[in-house]
Amino acid sequence: MAHISRGFRGRPRREVDPARVPPGQYVVNDFPVLSAGPTPRTPLGEWSFTIHGAVDDPVSWPWEEFESLPSETFTVDIHCVTKWSKLDTRWTGVSVDTLLEGVTTEAAYVSAWCDGGYTTNLALEDLAGGRAWVVYEYAGEPLEPEHGGPARLLVPHLYFWKSAKWIRGLTLTLEDEPGFWETAGYHNRGDPWREQRYWSD
Numbered sequence: 001m002a003h004i005s006r007g008f009r010g011r012p013r014r015e016v017d018p019a020r021v022p023p024g025q026y027v028v029n030d031f032p033v034l035s036a037g038p039t040p041r042t043p044l045g046e047w048s049f050t051i052h053g054a055v056d057d058p059v060s061w062p063w064e065e066f067e068s069l070p071s072e073t074f075t076v077d078i079h080c081v082t083k084w085s086k087l088d089t090r091w092t093g094v095s096v097d098t099l100l101e102g103v104t105t106e107a108a109y110v111s112a113w114c115d116g117g118y119t120t121n122l123a124l125e126d127l128a129g130g131r132a133w134v135v136y137e138y139a140g141e142p143l144e145p146e147h148g149g150p151a152r153l154l155v156p157h158l159y160f161w162k163s164a165k166w167i168r169g170l171t172l173t174l175e176d177e178p179g180f181w182e183t184a185g186y187h188n189r190g191d192p193w194r195e196q197r198y199w200s201d
């Protein structure tokens with residue numbers, strides 16, 4: 001009689017709730033690195049985070065001040081347009097709501113800019129309401145340079161290219177200004193649940 005063994009072929013995979021996986025995506029356990037260029041390494045002493053553009057008063061925090069802003073630790077799922085999704089990723093950082101608290105603006109759009117020159121555009125609405133953060137810790141450790149350290153934008157409800165690594169600031173704008181991938185043909189908003197991958201979607 002055959003002995004049915006559950007086997008020891010590596011760690012058992014956790015059951016994935018299909019309702020958590022957007023259309024066309026598959027779940028990965030590793031954390032792929034996707035960068036359009038080399039990894040910048042800006043010393044913390046030269047790092048600051050700036051909000052400017054169509055605002056009454058621009059604001060800027062050097063690293064030590066940024067780090068002491070009220071932070072949140074939270075667990076979210078992330079979805080890359082190249083079709084991998086990673087569930088239950090844990091981050092620590094500052095909510096964009098907190099960063100925008102003192103900011104008066106007529107702007108409806110934001111361009112996130114980074115060391116290295118990458119940009120991505122978002123509706124201000126998509127950064128507000130507790131759905132976007134500037135994070136500096138992943139899984140309880142300082143964010144690795146390859147994944148955007150010292151700090152990256154995290155907008156988990158949109159495809160991961162909107163989560164700009166090595167972020168240094170937000171420019172608030174009256175008109176929407178497509179960023180690096182958006183100019184190259186990717187969707188302007190990138191909602192994974194609507195599978196908004198390319199312009200034509």
Ligand SMILES: Nc1nc2c(c(=O)[nH]1)N[C@H]1C(S)=C(S)[C@@H](COP(=O)(O)O)O[C@H]1N2
Nearest residue numbers: 032033034035036118147160161163164165
């Ligand atoms: N500055 C910058 N941010 C970036 C990118 C980049 O090339 N440069 N790539 C984007 C893309 S396409 C993805 S999928 C994620 C990848 O993040 P990861 O390398 O931490 O997985 O970062 C996004 N943010």
Ligand SMILES: [Mo]
Nearest residue numbers: 034080081161
């Ligand atoms: Mo991506």
